[in-house]
Amino acid sequence: MAEVLLALVAGFVVAALGTPVGVSGAVFLLPLQAGLLGVSGPAISATNLVFNAMSTPLALARSAAARARTADLAIVTAACVPAAALGAFLRVTLFADPARFRLLVLAVLAPLGVQLLVRAARRTPRRVTGAGDDAPPLNPFTLTALVLATGAVGGTIGIGGGSVLAPILVAVLRQPVRRSAPLALTSTLSTSLTGLIAYTLFDTLAVGTPPASPVWHIGIATGLGGIAGALLGARTAERAGERALVLILGTSATATAAMYLVQVAG
Incomplete structure (x- = not known):
């Protein structure tokens, strides 16, 4: 019961932080899964995807989805299906080794987080009042x-794909957060649903290193907390300035990378 309550609180907090910038907040759950909730192996990744699958739809519905181009949303949805299946396969094989997994997290999150923090420190604060229609359209390829x-x-x-996609859209492609958020949340939802199916199949078929199936009671508890957190986060997004949103996104990526750096060094 204690771990379920902890999972509920954790899901609420990370969703409240992540929703305003288009990510599920699952980056924060990675160290909590292994350190406090007793999840191990590739099941850590699969259990995180349960949280994403439950908390993301509401966040997407409450976000400024209409501000993202329909064609871009379709591209994101379709491309995430094969990508997530490949990612699940890599997790139960090549990245089943904990050391390799930590290095992957560091390699992805650290540079993006630092770049976003630098950008947030340099830019002039402004309110997020428009859809970002003055930004250049994204090339479909x-x-x-x-x-x-x-x-x-x-x-x-x-x-979920959105936790990696959002920083790149904002920091590298210079897309407004309000346009990037629905694309990132769509990526997270599509990646999570496909990934859950793939992880469960791999576990059933004994492909790669077990356990791969999610720990359902932990995932569902974090997901329920995430639904409430997503509601709060969506309201926060309506009032926050873009500088604050970029700062939250950069901090989340950098903090998680720092946690894994400590583990690798230890």
């Missing part, structure tokens, strides 16, 4: 390639 790569990485780590 660039977006497809980016979603395939981030979806595979997100499926491997178990944070």
